[in-house]
Amino acid sequence: MEIFYSKDIEGNICRLDAEESGHCIKVLRHRNGDEINVIDGKGTMMKCVLTQDSPKGAVAEIIGRTPCWGGHPYRLTLAVAPTKNSDRYEWFAEKSCEIGVDRIFPVIGQHSERRVFKTARVEKILVSASKQSLKGAVPEICEPLSVKDFILKYGASPQCSGLQDGTSGNGYATLPQDGILRLIAYCFEDDSHRRTSVMEALDSYRKAFEPSPAGNGVPEIIMMIGPEGDFSVEEADLAIRHGFIPVHLGPSRLRTETAAVTAAEAAYFGFLF
Amino acid sequence: MEIFYSKDIEGNICRLDAEESGHCIKVLRHRNGDEINVIDGKGTMMKCVLTQDSPKGAVAEIIGRTPCWGGHPYRLTLAVAPTKNSDRYEWFAEKSCEIGVDRIFPVIGQHSERRVFKTARVEKILVSASKQSLKGAVPEICEPLSVKDFILKYGASPQCSGLQDGTSGNGYATLPQDGILRLIAYCFEDDSHRRTSVMEALDSYRKAFEPSPAGNGVPEIIMMIGPEGDFSVEEADLAIRHGFIPVHLGPSRLRTETAAVTAAEAAYFGFLF
Numbered sequence: 001m002e003i004f005y006s007k008d009i010e011g012n013i014c015r016l017d018a019e020e021s022g023h024c025i026k027v028l029r030h031r032n033g034d035e036i037n038v039i040d041g042k043g044t045m046m047k048c049v050l051t052q053d054s055p056k057g058a059v060a061e062i063i064g065r066t067p068c069w070g071g072h073p074y075r076l077t078l079a080v081a082p083t084k085n086s087d088r089y090e091w092f093a094e095k096s097c098e099i100g101v102d103r104i105f106p107v108i109g110q111h112s113e114r115r116v117f118k119t120a121r122v123e124k125i126l127v128s129a130s131k132q133s134l135k136g137a138v139p140e141i142c143e144p145l146s147v148k149d150f151i152l153k154y155g156a157s158p159q160c161s162g163l164q165d166g167t168s169g170n171g172y173a174t175l176p177q178d179g180i181l182r183l184i185a186y187c188f189e190d191d192s193h194r195r196t197s198v199m200e201a202l203d204s205y206r207k208a209f210e211p212s213p214a215g216n217g218v219p220e221i222i223m224m225i226g227p228e229g230d231f232s233v234e235e236a237d238l239a240i241r242h243g244f245i246p247v248h249l250g251p252s253r254l255r256t257e258t259a260a261v262t263a264a265e266a267a268y269f270g271f272l273f
Numbered sequence: 274m275e276i277f278y279s280k281d282i283e284g285n286i287c288r289l290d291a292e293e294s295g296h297c298i299k300v301l302r303h304r305n306g307d308e309i310n311v312i313d314g315k316g317t318m319m320k321c322v323l324t325q326d327s328p329k330g331a332v333a334e335i336i337g338r339t340p341c342w343g344g345h346p347y348r349l350t351l352a353v354a355p356t357k358n359s360d361r362y363e364w365f366a367e368k369s370c371e372i373g374v375d376r377i378f379p380v381i382g383q384h385s386e387r388r389v390f391k392t393a394r395v396e397k398i399l400v401s402a403s404k405q406s407l408k409g410a411v412p413e414i415c416e417p418l419s420v421k422d423f424i425l426k427y428g429a430s431p432q433c434s435g436l437q438d439g440t441s442g443n444g445y446a447t448l449p450q451d452g453i454l455r456l457i458a459y460c461f462e463d464d465s466h467r468r469t470s471v472m473e474a475l476d477s478y479r480k481a482f483e484p485s486p487a488g489n490g491v492p493e494i495i496m497m498i499g500p501e502g503d504f505s506v507e508e509a510d511l512a513i514r515h516g517f518i519p520v521h522l523g524p525s526r527l528r529t530e531t532a533a534v535t536a537a538e539a540a541y542f543g544f545l546f
Contacts, residue, residue: 070524070525070526072524072525095531095534098525098526098527098528098531099525099527099535100525132526132528133525133526133527133528197546198546199542199546200546250542250545250546251345252343252345252406252541253343253371253405253406253407254371254406255371255405255406258368258371261368261534261538262372262538262541265534265535265538266542268523268525268535269523269538269539269542272523273470273471273472273473273523
């Protein structure tokens with residue numbers, strides 16, 4: 001099934017950019033009157049009929065819409081430290097897109113060797129992976145943030161997460177009012193914190209989940225995956241103070257990108273099976 | 274933690290090949306009397322003391338052994354069709370090794386575009402992934418087989434699997450005498466078979482598992498993943514007649530290599546969490 005992508009939609013008219021138009025008209029030789037499938041990147045698949053078969057800027061009329069096309073019944077944000085080798089991060093982006101992810105944040109930790117990150121290539125990869133895996137929504141690749149800034153921006157406010165050090169057994173016991181499950185994969189070499197397994201935390205959350213007025217109606221998970229050198233103790237403590245539950249990803253020693261894909265698989269298995 | 278690999282072990286003496294010796298002596302500058310960690314690739318990690326620090330062929334004395342080092346409590350064989358792009362297969366090999374796999378078979382299906390496969394590169398990748406992820410056992414990459422030959426060689430004998438078309442709900446109801454769970458990820462465009470989910474099949478198997486005299490004491494899973502064009506109807510029917518239970522990997526449309534990694538993750542989550 002061949003899918004095109006358009007960000008330029010007005011009413012019943014959708015326009016393909018130069019790249020998509022070239023592929024549609026030059027490569028696949030579509031002509032006016034042909035039916036094509038276009039995703040809007042926000043979750044909807046649109047059946048369209050070509051009205052202007054220009055290889056520079058094709059235009060089509062939308063004749064049908066399928067919302068939540070190829071979607072998943074949860075919202076997953078993965079905050080993952082850039083890998084030394086950028087191929088590995090791009091690979092993680094493609095795979096987590098196929099499996100199911102909504103937002104990716106490159107987060108730079110105190111132990112990160114790689115401290116700069118360009119989102120452009122990953123953005124392209126996410127668009128083609130979404131088309132290839134038949135998903136109407138293209139995951140968002142966000143601008144890099146430091147681990148500290150990410151926690152302060154996307155963590156829970158400290159007062160409502162005082163108990164969230166994982167010692168409560170299942171992490172959701174003290175879930176903040178926004179109803180979001182926040183997890184941080186961390187090793188704690190010093191064993192200072194008991195960690196639940198990611199599946200245990202997701203399972204408890206799924207069973208206890210109730211759509212909260214603050215939330216968007218579906219279970220929402222934010223998970224942090226650190227760099228090769230792991231998070232610093234300071235970063236982990238800050239995360240825990242802001243409602244992130246420390247979890248482990250099982251006994252295997254996983255590279256950063258493998259841990260991130262494993263986190264996406266855990267949500268996939270936790271909510272879809 | 275730095276790990277070396279040796280296939281040449283006699284009593285308490287282990288020899289490193291030229292590549293490992295060069296890395297140990299030239300790059301890391303180890304000298305006689307230094308302690309080094311060596312895996313035998315069969316599951317054991319050996320504490321050794323260097324006795325001949327030759328960069329061409331280093332020799333060490335084994336002073337301690339840790340069996341089942343970094344192992345997993347199940348045996349997993351993945352029979353996966355070669356991908357058009359060999360990088361994708363190599364990536365799957367590395368990732369499934371980190372997560373946990375024991376044997377990989379490249380299987381050539383009737384719909385496979387790529388019909389030749391060289392195992393040498395994958396073998397190197399599996400050794401370094403095992404060292405990197407701290408596993409004493411290096412997964413085996415087997416010589417390619419056709420899907421048909423693989424099924425005839427590793428499937429159950431037809432008489433003891435007559436009911437294994439997945440319609441029994443949980444696949445293990447008619448588990449063959451060897452106690453091995455055989456799964457095939459297949460789409461059945463024509464919906465001719467009911468499919469259980471891979472997690473459902475693994476979960477039923479885990480709960481029902483009893484070490485069988487024929488088996489090797491741990492749960493054993495053989496899972497087949499087809500090429501981009503899926504298995505042929507003929508291949509799927511043959512597999513089902515030989516005890517392979519048709520399963521799905523969830524709603525996402527996954528590339529071959531992503532499906533294969535997802536299968537490894539399913540076993541990982543199914544048996545370790």
